[in-house]
Amino acid sequence: MQNNRKEHLYKILVIGDLGVGKTSIIKRYVHQTYSTNYRATIGVDFALKVLNWDSETVRLQLWDIAGQERFGNMTRVYYREAMGAFIVFDVTRPTTFEAVSKWKEDLDSKLTLSNGQSIATVLLANKCDQKRDFLTNNSLKMDQYCKENGFVGWFETSARENININEAANFLVKHIIASENDILKSVVPDTISPQLNSDKEMTCSYWLSLD
C-alpha cells in the first residue's frame, strides 16, 4: 500500500497560571477523559495527538508547562521550536486572567517565527462550566482584548464538560498551518540565513513523507 500522506509535526505550548486546568485540557483533548485527580505539573510534561487534516496527518506535540515556571529563563528551553500556543486562564479567578498578558509577553520575548512574527496563540477561558454567564458578560471585551494583545482568537472552554476543546485546537492548527505557509513562501531556496529560533529543517515543523 502506498501512503503518500504528508505529515506535519507541530509543537504546541499550553501555558497559564497555576491550577487553571492546563493538564485537564490536554487530558480531555488527548485521552477524552476528565478527572479531578491530576497531580500538579512539575516543570513540564508532554502529550501527543494525531489529527487527520484534509488529506494530511497532523501530529501535535502538546507541551504542558507548569504554571510556576513563568518566572525567569527556564521557559526558554521549553518554548523553543513551538509553532502555536494556548494561554489558559480560569474564569472563576480574576488573578489568572491578569497573568495572561505576562505569559504572552514572556512567550513573545523568547520565541518568534523565522519571519519575525509571534507564534499563533489562542486564549482559553477555562472552567466556563463554573461560571455560565462569562460569555454573555465578556464577549466583546474579550474580542477587543485579543486584538490588542496579539491573540488569534479566544474560546471559553471546559475540560470537565468537554466544551470547545476540539474547536479551539482545530482553530489553532488552522492558524499554525497558515503561518507556516506564509513562512514557506518567503523562504528563498538555497540560501542559509542564521535564525536563532529555527535550526531544524526550514521551519519549526518537520515534513515527512511516509512510503
Next chain:
Amino acid sequence: MQHPNFETRHPLQQEEQETGYDPLQNYNRNRDRGSLDSTVESTLQSYRKEWDDLFQDSNYLARIRQAGINGRLRSSRFRSVCWKVYLDVLPEDKTQWISRTKELRAQYEKIKETHITNPRKAAGKQDLVVNNPLSQDEGSLWNKFFQDKELRSMIKQDVLRTFPEMLFFQEEDVRTKLTDILFCYARENEQLLYKQGMHELLAPIVFVLHCDHQAFQHASETANPSEEMKVLLDPKFHEHDAYAMFSLLMETAEPWFSSFEREVRKGKEEMLTSIPFARPQDLGPSVAIVTKVNRIQDQLVKKHDIELYMHLNRLEIAPQIYGIRWVRLLFGREFPLQDLLVVWDALFADSITLDLVDYVFVAMLLYIRDALIASNFQTCLGLLMHYPPIGDIHSLLLKALFLRDPKNNPRPVNYQFQQNLDYYKTRGADFVNKTRASTKVAPLNINKVSSSLLNFGRKLIAPMGGGSSGISPINSEVISALPPQAQVPRPLAEPPSCTTPTNTQMKSQPYPQTQHQHRLLKSESMPQPQLK
C-alpha cells in the same frame, strides 16, 4: 471506595508480610481470645528487638546508615526515627533525643501560633485605624490576613492534588496538616515561600510518620514501650515532627526550588567554546536546578556513557525538560511510593547533602540507555518524562553507589531491562496467572528485551490505531495497562539483601487489592474509574 480496610490496618502491613510476620494479625487474633498469650509477647518483643537492633549499638549510626542504603528499612516500623537521625532532626547522641524532640515541637507550636492567626482575635488589641478589613496599610493585620489567604489557597490547590490515588491523603485532617506545615514553612522562609513540588516532598514524610505511629499504637496497647518510643512516636505530634523533618530536608533541597537566577560560572574551556556553539540551555542566567541538571548531564553522563551523552545532545534534549521533576521531587513521580521510600532511605542515609541524587539520576539514564540511543526525539522524551517501571529498585541504588565510588562499591550486575522482559512476556489479560505460575525466570535475551522496552517507549508516544481520533497515550493509558509492578518476577541476579516481595509471598497477600493500589502510585494522572 475499594479499600474499606485501609485505615484500620497498619498501612505497611503488606510489607510485614514480606518478612513472614504480621503484628496486627496476631494482635487481632489475640484480642478475640481476650487473653495475652505468648504470641503477643513475641510481637512486642520483636517490636522492642527491632528498635534495639537499630539503635542499641554504640556505633548505631553507621549501622542504620548501612540499613538505609541497603534497603533494609523497607518494612521497618522505625523508618521515621531513622529518617530523623539521617536528617539531623535527632542528634547522634541518643541521650538528647527526648529533649531535642520536645524542643523542636515547642518551636513549631510557636511558629504556628505566630503565623496562623485570626485577625478577629488579634484585632481587639489593635488600633482600628490601621487594623480594619479595608485598610491599605501594609502592616495591617487584615492585609496580612488577605495575603495569607492567597498563599493558603495556592498551597491548598496542590495539597488537594497530592497522591490522589491514596485514601490517606484524601482525609481532611491530613490535608489540613499538610497545608499548615507548608504554610508555616513559607512564612518562615519568605524568600522562597511555597513552591510547587514541596508538597510532594512533605507528603511521604507525613505518611512514614503515620505508619510508624500506627505500628507504635498497636504495639503499645499490649505492654509498656520505652520512654523514648513513647515520646518519639507520639501521634499527637505528627504535624510538629513532620515540620521539623521537612524543614531540615528543605535546607538541602531549597536551591532546587529557588527561582533566583544568576550567571553560571564557567570554566576556562567552556568560556572559549560556549559562545559560538551555545545551546539554548547555556544562554543567559540560570536557576540552581537548571545548573545542577546540566552539570549532571554534561559531566557525569558524559563521563559514564559518552555515547548516550552525545545522543542526548544531538537530539537537543536539555536535561531540564525531564530532570527538574526528577530532582525536585527526589524521583517522587518516577517510582511507586513503596519503592520511592526505599530510594529516600538510601538518599537520606547516605548524606544529608543528598549527594547521591546525581548518581541515581545517572543510573536511571543508564538503565534505559539502549532504548534511548535507538530512539528519536519523541520516543526519548516519552521514556524520560514517563519513566518505565523498574522492577528492582535496589539494583538501581547499587548502580548509583558504584558510579559515585567504583573503588569502594561492588560492581553491580547488569540489571538493565531484565524486569521488562518478564513484564512484556507476561503482559496480557492472564498476566496474574502466568506470573504466579512461573517461578523460574526464563533465560534472558538482552536484544529482545531492549526491543520490548523500545516498544514501550514507542507506545508511549506513537498514535494508537488509525482513526482521526488516534491518540498517543503518554501517561494514563499506558500506565493503566501496566500490571501491578510487584508481581513482576524478580530478576535472576537479585542481591540477597533486597526485600522485594517474591511471587510466592504475593500469593499469601490477604489484601491483594491494596497492593494493587500501592503499585499504581506511580501514575501521576491515571484515570480512576473505581474511585467514584
